[in-house]
Amino acid sequence: SSALTQGPAVSVALGQTVRITCQGDSLRTYYASWYQVRPGQAPVLVNYGANIRPSGIPHRFSGSRSGSTASLTIVGAQAEDEADYYCYSRDSSGDHLVFGTGTQVTVL
Amino acid sequence: QAQLMQSGAEVKKPGASVRISCKASGYTFSAYHIYWVRKAPGQGLEWMGIINPNGGDTSYAQKFQDRVTMTTDTSMTTAYMLLRSLKSEDTATYYCARGTFGYYDDWVDPWGQGTPVIVSS
Numbered sequence: 230s231s232a233l234t235q236g237p238a239v240s241v242a243l244g245q246t247v248r249i250t251c252q253g254d255s256l257r258t259y260y261a262s263w264y265q266v267r268p269g270q271a272p273v274l275v276n277y278g279a280n281i282r283p284s285g286i287p288h289r290f291s292g293s294r295s296g297s298t299a300s301l302t303i304v305g306a307q308a309e310d311e312a313d314y315y316c317y318s319r320d321s322s323g324d325h326l327v328f329g330t331g332t333q334v335t336v337l
Numbered sequence: 338q339a340q341l342m343q344s345g346a347e348v349k350k351p352g353a354s355v356r357i358s359c360k361a362s363g364y365t366f367s368a369y370h371i372y373w374v375r376k377a378p379g380q381g382l383e384w385m386g387i388i389n390p391n392g393g394d395t396s397y398a399q400k401f402q403d404r405v406t407m408t409t410d411t412s413m414t415t416a417y418m419l420l421r422s423l424k425s426e427d428t429a430t431y432y433c434a435r436g437t438f439g440y441y442d443d444w445v446d447p448w449g450q451g452t453p454v455i456v457s458s
Contacts, residue, residue, distance in 0.1 A: 259441050259442075260442040260443075262443065264382070264445070266376075271432060271447075271449065271450055271451050272434075272448050273448070274445060277442055278442030279442065281444075283446055313381075317384075317445065325384070326372075326384045328374075328383065328384055331381040
């Protein structure tokens with residue numbers, strides 16, 4: 230299966246904005262969903278589809294898509310946002326699902 | 338409120354099998370797929386496969402195709418994942434999760450608490 234490619238790590242100052250990207254040909258057709266993974270905890274869905282936030286997810290998390298790239302933007306990052314973030318979508322065949330390589334977000 | 342509760346930690350020897358259960362509650366079990374995902378130490382999330390409790394159709398990642406079997410018991414609203422011929426590289430935390438499949442905007446939520454599996458001689 231073709232992987233979804235993410236940058237390995239990014240840092241953001243407290244209260245500032247950070248964007249995490251996910252690249253893959255399948256994203257031209259399928260939306261990505263985004264998952265926050267804190268150490269030792271189960272993943273949490275933070276955004277999916279055309280920028281839909283599950284109940285309880287702060288408004289500072291927003292998703293978008295342009296061509297073969299999906300993005301998760303955190304506007305006004307908080308200390309509790311420090312985590313690994315993974316995108317998730319179909320592979321290039323469309324028959325299977327695949328996670329992105331993950332991006333570590335550090336809040337300074 | 339949808340919840341998934343997984344079975345406890347396992348320690349297995351190489352070559353053995355492990356079966357993990359995932360008890361669903363708070364939603365109509367047959368209305369959503371069950372995903373299985375694992376996270377090895379220092380590694381990223383890895384999709385293993387998916388099962389539709391409504392009929393039992395499965396789709397497995399190619400990497401696990403010959404070693405994994407996913408099943409459901411709709412009367413017990415429980416999903417099971419059996420992984421055979423364990424290797425040390427299978428040491429990971431295994432998660433089940435509820436999700437959609439077959440749409441342009443699939444999502445996975447909520448997730449079980451995870452089941453640590455250690456494979457060691």
